[in-house]
Amino acid sequence: MILPRDKQGARFWLGYVIWQIAAHLLLPITLLYLLIRARREPGYRQGLACRFGLVPRVTPGSIWIFAASAGETKAVGPVIDRLLSEGHRVTLTHSTPAGLETAQRLFGDDARITSHYAPMDLFWAVRLFLARIQPAVLVVVEIELWPAMLIETARRSIPLAHVNGNLVERSILRDRARTGGARLALYRLFDVICTKTDDFADRFRAIGVDSEKIRVVGELKFDQPVNAIQSSAAERICSQWATESSRLVLTIASSVEGEEPAFRDLITALRQLDSAARIVWVPRSPGRFNAVADLCIAQGWTCARRSTSLDKDLGGTLLDDCDILIGDSLGEMDFYLGLANLVVVGASLVDHGGHNIMEPLAQGKPVLMGPSIFGIRFAADAASAAGAFQSLPTAAALTARCAALLSSPAELAQMTAAARAFTIHHTGAADLTVTALRPYLPDLAS
Numbered sequence: 001m002i003l004p005r006d007k008q009g010a011r012f013w014l015g016y017v018i019w020q021i022a023a024h025l026l027l028p029i030t031l032l033y034l035l036i037r038a039r040r041e042p043g044y045r046q047g048l049a050c051r052f053g054l055v056p057r058v059t060p061g062s063i064w065i066f067a068a069s070a071g072e073t074k075a076v077g078p079v080i081d082r083l084l085s086e087g088h089r090v091t092l093t094h095s096t097p098a099g100l101e102t103a104q105r106l107f108g109d110d111a112r113i114t115s116h117y118a119p120m121d122l123f124w125a126v127r128l129f130l131a132r133i134q135p136a137v138l139v140v141v142e143i144e145l146w147p148a149m150l151i152e153t154a155r156r157s158i159p160l161a162h163v164n165g166n167l168v169e170r171s172i173l174r175d176r177a178r179t180g181g182a183r184l185a186l187y188r189l190f191d192v193i194c195t196k197t198d199d200f201a202d203r204f205r206a207i208g209v210d211s212e213k214i215r216v217v218g219e220l221k222f223d224q225p226v227n228a229i230q231s232s233a234a235e236r237i238c239s240q241w242a243t244e245s246s247r248l249v250l251t252i253a254s255s256v257e258g259e260e261p262a263f264r265d266l267i268t269a270l271r272q273l274d275s276a277a278r279i280v281w282v283p284r285s286p287g288r289f290n291a292v293a294d295l296c297i298a299q300g301w302t303c304a305r306r307s308t309s310l311d312k313d314l315g316g317t318l319l320d321d322c323d324i325l326i327g328d329s330l331g332e333m334d335f336y337l338g339l340a341n342l343v344v345v346g347a348s349l350v351d352h353g354g355h356n357i358m359e360p361l362a363q364g365k366p367v368l369m370g371p372s373i374f375g376i377r378f379a380a381d382a383a384s385a386a387g388a389f390q391s392l393p394t395a396a397a398l399t400a401r402c403a404a405l406l407s408s409p410a411e412l413a414q415m416t417a418a419a420r421a422f423t424i425h426h427t428g429a430a431d432l433t434v435t436a437l438r439p440y441l442p443d444l445a446s
Contacts, residue, residue, distance in 0.1 A: 008185075015182040019147050023121055030120065040287045043097025050117040053128030058114060060134035061442045062089040064153075066118055068144040070098040070331060071356055075164050076141045077106050078223040078430035079437075084112050086434075087444045091133050093118035095144065098330050105331050121146040130156055136442040139163055143171075145186050154189050159440040162187070163433050164220045165195040167203040168353075170374050181207070191440060194433045197378045215436040218429035219379060221358035227334040233314035234338025241278070244320035248341040248406050251280040251365075253333065254355035255346035257288055259370070262349045262395040264295055269399045270406065271301075271323070277406050282327030282336045284346060284355065289328035296324045306332070337363050341412060342405055348372045349395050354380070361388060364420035366405070366412065370398055382426070387418035 038045035049055075063083060067073040073094065080090055090113040094100050103115040119125040126148045138153045139161045154160055167187070175183045184207045187193065193209060194217045195201050201214045241247070250270065252263055263281070270277045283292050289305075296303045303324045310316040314335055318325060327336045337343060343360040345367055347353065353375025357367045361379075367389045373380045383389035392398040405412045 011180075012182070012185055015179070015185075016147055016151060019121075020123055023148075027120075027122070041097050043100065046097075047100075047117045051120050051125070052122075053119040053125040053132070055116045055119075055129060055132055056114070057132045058091060059089065061136045062091045062114075062133065063137055063139060063441065064091045064093065064133060064135035065139045065141065066093050066144075066149065067099055067103075067141040068094060068118075069096040070102040072141040072144070072164075073099045073102040073106065074224055074359075075220045076139075078220060078225070079139075079163065079433050080107070080113065082430060082434045083441075084110070088441060089113070091116070091135060102331050118146075118149070121148040123148045123152055126152040130158075137161060137437070137440045139437065140190075142166065145183065147183075147186060150186055150189050159191045160189055161437055161440060162190045162193040162195075163437075164429075165193050165204070166200050166378060167195075167207070168374055168377065169203065170353075172203060172207065184208075192436050194429075194436050196429075200378060215432070217432035217436060218426060219358055220429045220433065221356060222362055222423060222426045223428070223430040224359070224362060226338075226363060227332075230314065230332055230335035231338050233310075234335050237318055237339060240317065241320060245275075247275055247278045248412075249278045249280060249339050250402060250406065251282065251336050251340035251343045251360075253282050253336065253343055253345050253360065254284040255281065255288075255292070256284050256350060256352060257291070259346060259349035259395075260288070260292060260295060262370075262398075263344075263346075264299065265395065266344075266399045266402065267296075267301070267324070268299070270403060273403060273407060276323070277402075278323065278325075280325045280327060280336050280339050282333065286328070286330065289326065293326045293328070296326065333359055334363070337365055340365050341416075342402065343367050344398065344402065345369050347375075348391070349398070357383065357389060361419050362423050364416060364423060366415035366419050368392065368398060368401055368405075370395060383419075383422055386422040386425075387415060388422045389419075 034044045067076050092103050092113055092115045095118055100115055107113050119129040137159045142164050188208050192213055193204055194215045196219045198216055201216050204214050205211055255263055267279050281292055283289055293305060301323045302321050303326060304318055304322045305326045305328050307328045309318055337360050343365045345355050345357050347355045348370035351372050354369055354373040357376055357379055360367050369391045371393050373391050380389055392401055
């Protein structure tokens with residue numbers, strides 16, 4: 001698409017200039033931040049040249065997909081599979097090591113796809129990247145939008161697509177308050193937006209996106225295949241545990257630091273049940289792995305860590321006296337969810353809006369959360385109506401509901417059946433997304 005200055009308006013371009021000045025002034029701090037993060041996650045010190053746009057050259061005409069981290073990469077995986085099957089080549093970029101690692105696990109050494117860090121949002125870094133890649137289209141996954149990435153790509157008349165898009169009312173109000181709506185104007189650069197629900201579509205229209213650009217296709221995460229190796233490993237561990245006791249398993253998925261004391265209290269309460277539940281606790285950030293393990297050990301609980309108890313292929317034994325399994329690995333959520341009879345998803349007992357509930361639902365696992373679910377409202381409302389999900393108003397209420405379900409096999413089975421039925425009903429978004437992208441994909445016959 002062409003991006004004439006007069007069409008976008010002086011305020012738009014002034015905002016972009018101010019952003020670029022700020023991004024360049026903050027560059028030393030950004031580099032320092034990457035070095036500090038690298039102390040905990042060494043992947044941050046790798047691929048620095050790529051962050052300045054110096055990626056290896058590829059044959060022009062690939063599909064550039066920006067998937068910021070692990071969740072976005074997994075979400076777009078089914079779309080990539082379909083694009084590859086049609087003969088397209090993909091350049092996949094990320095902001096985090098978790099995104100790169102997830103891409104490697106999903107696609108291995110497939111020569112049709114390359115994976116790098118995305119360029120920093122500096123106009124010259126993006127231009128260098130574009131000159132070396134020469135993509136046919138840019139596809140941005142979910143909510144992370146970078147002005148230079150979008151504007152510099154559009155300036156080269158390269159189509160822009162937004163997939164698995166969501167736009168919550170809270171984000172609209174925040175962006176208008178902080179930037180006068182400058183970030184919201186970026187959505188109007190897209191040639192097509194594939195979103196999840198009619199409510200999201202209405203919000204995109206409300207910020208000025210043309211209706212003909214919007215497609216309601218559903219949630220991509222429901223189309224994610226479950227990792228067969230991880231699923232098999234979970235079945236093996238569950239069978240092992242079942243021969244030794246009848247304890248049910250609760251997985252705490254993607255917890256964040258501020259809610260760890262509440263989850264400690266929840267576990268303490270569940271250990272008082274007649275048949276004490278076994279807990280799988282998976283912190284969101286690798287930086288919390290040791291802290292959560294130390295917290296559990298301080299309570300006197302018998303703990304095992306995935307990193308030391310199981311080998312790289314998830315082989316090994318978890319003894320029956322293991323009260324808590326600490327999920328201290330990345331990219332293995334299918335394994336941790338496969339162990340569960342019930343799942344509690346984190347970032348909901350603090351005001352973070354909640355993390356992904358589609359992954360557990362896709363495995364037919366009933367899901368509970370705390371009160372903060374504004375980030376996943378679209379899925380939460382539908383899953384709640386189907387009887388597969390509940391949001392509880394307080395940590396105490398969440399604890400009580402967990403205890404009730406784990407003490408009532410019939411009620412837990414009913415909620416599990418609802419989760420399975422809900423997932424079957426909500427698949428198909430990947431096919432609809434590829435259909436929406438097709439007008440902007442390169443002609444393979446030419």
